[in-house]
Amino acid sequence: MQIQMLISLFILFQLYNSVFCNQTLTFIEEFGLVYLQTSVQVGTPGISQKLQMLLGKRDESVVGQLLFDSSVKTNNKQYYEDQLKNLTLYDMYNSSTAKINPQQVQSASFFAGYGGYVIGNNVVDVMQVGDIQFNYTFLCATQEMQLRSVQNANGIIYLNKYQDNLFDQMFEQDKIKTRDYIVDIKKLNSLGVMSKYQMNLQFDLDKDSDYYKYPSNPMTNSDAFSMMAYGVYLNGQDISDKLKYFKVNFDYPVGDLGIGIPSDLYKLISQKHNFLIENCPNCDCPETKALPSFQIFTQEYVFEITSDMYLNQQPDISSQLCQVFLFSKGDQFLFQKNYQAVTQTAIMYEKESNSLKFIGTKTMQHMKIKNLMIILSLQDSFILLSLLYFILLFIKGYKNLKMECYQN
Helix, strand or coil: CHHHHHHHHHHHHHHHHHHHCCEEEEEEEECCEEEEEEEEEECCCCEEEEEEEEECCCHHHHHCCEEEEEEEEECCHHHHHHHHCCCCCECHHHCCCCEEEEEEEECCCCCCCCCCEEEEEEEEEEEEECCEEEEEEEEEEEEEECCCCCCCCCEEEEECCCCCCHHHHHHHCCCCCCCCEEEEEEECCCCHHHCCEEEEEEECCCCCCHHHHCCCEECCCCCCCEEEEEEEEECCEECHHHCCCCEEECCCCCCCCCEEECHHHHHHHHCCCCCEECCCHHHCCHHHHCCCCEEEEECCEEEEECHHHCEEEECCCEEEEEEECEEECCCEEECHHHHHHHHCCEEEEECCCCEEEEECCCEHHHHHHHHHHHHHHHHHHHHHHHHHHHHHHHHHHHHHHHHHHHHC
């Protein structure tokens, strides 16, 4: 009885660890706001700061992790009035825990010409994210030059492959168990281009959890969160030999409403399908049923792209109008947002091993098992038919033997 109780307690403990011990940041994306935002506490006394999160390679990520100081001067007065005036800005000189480098620095510029950078001081101050408090290093901007990418936010945090982010800083201070983090996306409503999305970002992961049982798919050596596909099927047919581009990008969990595909694949599809379908209520009509599906094979995973990931009803225009949101994206596949929202797949970003895990997506191992089951089924059928054949031969031989005995 005691052993059973101990086993039950152990199982409950493991469930608690896997479900409740992960920390979570929640970000919201709404129409008109193409960036994800969340709130954290910064400084002493702590003040709430609304931060904009950018995932992956961005031109503006050269600016680095930043917060606007309350003394900030902007190059564009209208930008201050529209984006910063109504926010409670951080004050580095009013925080008792701020360690300020007195030498002012200028960030790199993320576009040519005048603008796209900030001037300020490098600061280390206390940040509270969920239950975790740590010393956060960032650029505190006192002068802004056309930093148009920041929309109604106190600052920016970047999660990319080549800069230390807040999770790296937490890990280096022994505040969390791993640098890895998990991204999942949910669609909160279905209002066409007005749809609202939520992104949950789990960190402080337990390496003994089921998440880590999924295989790690190596990424390319580029700055982007991307990997290579090794095969593409269109409506069940292998078209890999007709394509030139096989890069799959997981840098963009926001923005695009549909599915981005390489230009060569887009050309194949657009010649055969109409992308604006009239007289198609709820996007349910013969034309939408004939739209293509794709299978994209990488080293470890199989991504199945179906039409419900790129069809969009336009209620604000006409309840009879259905739009196909398949876009040409040059040399890459770009389907993260809608794929995750529809399939409820979560993506683990493993920065140290330069790989990704797709929790809930079919693996190549599953495909091998499925193919093996088909082979075994064929073998079983062959064995069964062979047995029936020999049974029939035996019955026939038995009848002949019986007839001979009767005649004798």
